[in-house]
Amino acid sequence: ETGVTQSPTHLIKTRGQQVTLRCSSQSGHNTVSWYQQALGQGPQFIFQYYREEENGRGNFPPRFSGLQFPNYSSELNVNALELDDSALYLCASSLDLIGETQYFGPGTRLLVL
Amino acid sequence: KQEVTQIPAALSVPEGENLVLNCSFTDSAIYNLQWFRQDPGKGLTSLLLIQSSQREQTSGRLNASLDKSSGRSTLYIAASQPGDSATYLCAVKNDYKLSFGAGTTVTVRA
Numbered sequence: 766e767t768g769v770t771q772s773p774t775h776l777i778k779t780r781g782q783q784v785t786l787r788c789s790s791q792s793g794h795n796t797v798s799w800y801q802q803a804l805g806q807g808p809q810f811i812f813q814y815y816r817e818e819e820n821g822r823g824n825f826p827p828r829f830s831g832l833q834f835p836n837y838s839s840e841l842n843v844n845a846l847e848l849d850d851s852a853l854y855l856c857a858s859s860l861d862l863i864g865e866t867q868y869f870g871p872g873t874r875l876l877v878l
Numbered sequence: 879k880q881e882v883t884q885i886p887a888a889l890s891v892p893e894g895e896n897l898v899l900n901c902s903f904t905d906s907a908i909y910n911l912q913w914f915r916q917d918p919g920k921g922l923t924s925l926l927l928i929q930s931s932q933r934e935q936t937s938g939r940l941n942a943s944l945d946k947s948s949g950r951s952t953l954y955i956a957a958s959q960p961g962d963s964a965t966y967l968c969a970v971k972n973d974y975k976l977s978f979g980a981g982t983t984v985t986v987r988a
Contacts, residue, residue: 771921798975807882807967807978808922821974855921857976866912867976869922 769858769870777876778846786841786873788856794868796820796861797839799831802853802872814839851877880905880972884979892987897955899982901968906946913942913953914967916981922967926953958986 770789778784790797796815800808810823814833828844837858843850853874857867881904891897901911910929914922926935926942928951934943939956955962965983969976 800976800978805980807969807980808976810975810977813974815974823975853919857922866924866927868924869914871921874919 769856769868771854771856771870771873773873774871775874775876777878779878780846780848782846782877783842783844784846784875786843786854786856786875788839788841788858788870790837790839790858791868794858794860795837796859797833797837798857798859798867799839799841800855800857801825801850802855803849804852808855811841846877848877851875880970880977882968882970882977882979884966884968884982886982887980888983888985890985890987891958893958893960895958895986897953897958897962897984897986899953899955899966899968899984901951901953901979903949903951903970903977905970905972906949907972908946909971911942911944911951912969912971912976913940913951914969916965916967918965925966958984960986960988962986 772787798813799811802808812822813820817833830842833839853872855872856870859867912927913925928935928944941954965981967981969978
């Protein structure tokens with residue numbers, strides 16, 4: 766059984782550019798959540814996808830968008846990058862929506878210059 | 879809005895000492911509470927999950943308690959080792975999302 770994987774591991778972009786981050790869920794998991802972790806802070810919830818539909822969203826602007834595919838892998842897209850978007854982006858998958866453990870991937874470190 | 883606080887922010891202890899990490903949350907209507915470990919620049923590793931109906935969970939040298947009514951959880955790590963040095967994050971689940979504290983950074987001195 767493979768765990769949650771994310772790509773790329775590191776990324777450098779300039780302000781105003783667009784970026785796509787990818788996540789492969791743990792086998793059998795139909796729920797994917799994305800989090801942003803700034804340096805020295807706890808992760809902040811961006812949004813969640815359940816069976817290809819957005820199920821909930823945190824306090825992030827519309828330029829943060831996502832997709833979940835039929836195989837339950839997922840993408841996070843960020844348009845018009847800002848310096849404050851520099852962070853570790855974490856993907857987590859779980860068996861269902863409610864009570865189960867969320868398993869996190871290693872993250873993508875994004876630096877916006 | 880759920881607010882999660884972890885005290886202390888940092889902790890340094892000699893090897894062998896027991897560790898006590900505290901977490902408090904403002905909204906007691908939670909599904910569960912999870913403790914995670916994070917090594918520098920890495921993702922999160924789940925240590926323990928306590929369902930809202932439970933009072934504690936144990937795994938090896940780790941024990942976590944939950945007092946939902948008072949909005950508190952404590953993670954105990956017995957007989958600390960240098961390999962326990964990391965940041966420990968507490969997260970509570972309301973609805974569909976996890977709300978995290980800022981973490982406690984632990985250094986265990988050999």
